[in-house]
Amino acid sequence: MSEPNVLALVVLVLVAIGWYLSYSAARLDRLHARVQGTLAALDAQLVRRAEATLELANSGVLDAASALMLASAASDSLSAAEDEDTDADQQRFSHDREGVESRLSEALGLALSADALATVSEAGGFGDDIVSRVRATGLRVQLARRFHNDAVTDVRGVRRKWIVRWFRLAGHADMPQTVEFVDALPHGLRG
């Protein structure tokens, strides 16, 4: 092979590698943005759930002990949300936050027992409204967490590729982690 041909071949290979790098980088950018978006959405839903829970605690439709338990769990959730690092590179929740949210789900499950729900629905009106708002926010938390974890799974799949690892295409972005906490609705509120 003559020298110009070898040179042409080398240039061609470099261009191909360059194109694939830039394609992979764009794909990864898209995926990272998606993960940050779904995490922001989950964060917002969690705040709404905590606010609805706080409203339920303050509404007087539950007994004082249940109200106190819910108020405490909801306030923990709200302050965990405030403490959360809002850096744009952030791709995960802290373990503390996961624990706090699990405890809020559990508190809701305990406070909204079948008996409590029956009492609330007998009284009707305002109590029913606020309980259905708590249910709606809980459903949204479930969806948001699931869609976030799907996005995380997709990013992790791409970041395992050799080209991404060799050329450090992910830059300094943390490896995203799935968000794991108990998000089950109270038994009596399941469809």
Next chain:
Amino acid sequence: MRIGIVCPYSFDIPGGVQFHVRDLAEILRARGHTVSVLAPADESTTLPDYVVSAGRAVPVSYNGSVARLNFGLMTNAKVTAWLDRGRFDLVHIHEPITPSIGALALWAADCPIVATFHTSNLRSRAMQVSYPFFRASLEKILGRIAVSEDARRTVTTHFGGDAVVIPNGVYVDRFASAQLRPQWQGQPGRPTIAFLGRMGEPRKGMPVLAAALPRVLAQMPGLRLLVAGPGNADEVRASMTPEVASATEFLGSVDDADKATLLRSVDVYVAPNTGGESFGIILIEAMSAGAAVLASDIPAFVRVLDGGAAGATFANEDSDDLAQALIRLLGDDTERARVAAAGRARAEVFDWSVVADEITLVYETVLEGAAAARTMPGQGVLGRLRRSGKGMP
């Protein structure tokens, strides 16, 4: 919201996915959303005004059977034009993993995408998900819905991640308020039971039912079996004992209104299906109409029947057990009324009003995540190289 829905199966042919898409489009429109459906259709077919034709589907031998698909540059241009004209806030693609307009829309769309997975055909999924170029476009799906636990398991096995289970919807009221027809209603000593579906297909369970009936007729000689659905009645009749054949009336294929009337008129609806069902919408229709349901205990049916609380079940493919269960149910009016009432209450979970709420919730959650993602800065390849301090080769 401006919503585009993609249905890969032709609107010329009746089918579960097509009905689901039609019903979904109609309830979303009734709720004030702007909806456009893209689906294959023959030129001669008259379509509802919200459906845009993607052209005629071509029968192709694909993945071990003949599928009707749309592909090629012309189809691609149609899909792109539909997306451009629609300016959708969100596109909802049904069965995105078929080499048809679903895959084309997934490739071309740049708005948030929700996908619904209907079938649980493992073989085709395993194959297609592994294509690298297709994998990248699957990453554009921001919310995955599966219509059943089986479909969900298929999705999670091949994609990783998860899917939200939202069942197919039924307009419960249409069945609950269907007309009664006296000649299909049971009389004292002459109860009626119904079988619906393609009777010639063994997995629909007609042989199991036919084998059970001699025992039932011995105790209840007045029993009448009403069979509705496509298939060769003479062949099925020939496979029955003479007593069973003379107790059976073949109604042929029935339209939606007659189906509802039949389910509302009979005493018991029997679903002896032996497998291959991923959901069981017909059970919900029967429950909505107020028929007591007696079904084989295949997993999909047991789930629809809420573990057996909303209908009676018998051991799958066991004619003796079916006969016993049928005798018990037909012989006890109180028990039958209880089963029917439990079924009627259970059906509400699958009413379109509930199902549409759940689907809308998915749309809203996905749009919120997508809106937040748009505000995140991208790095681009150069910025990334600068930051990591590594050059090109």
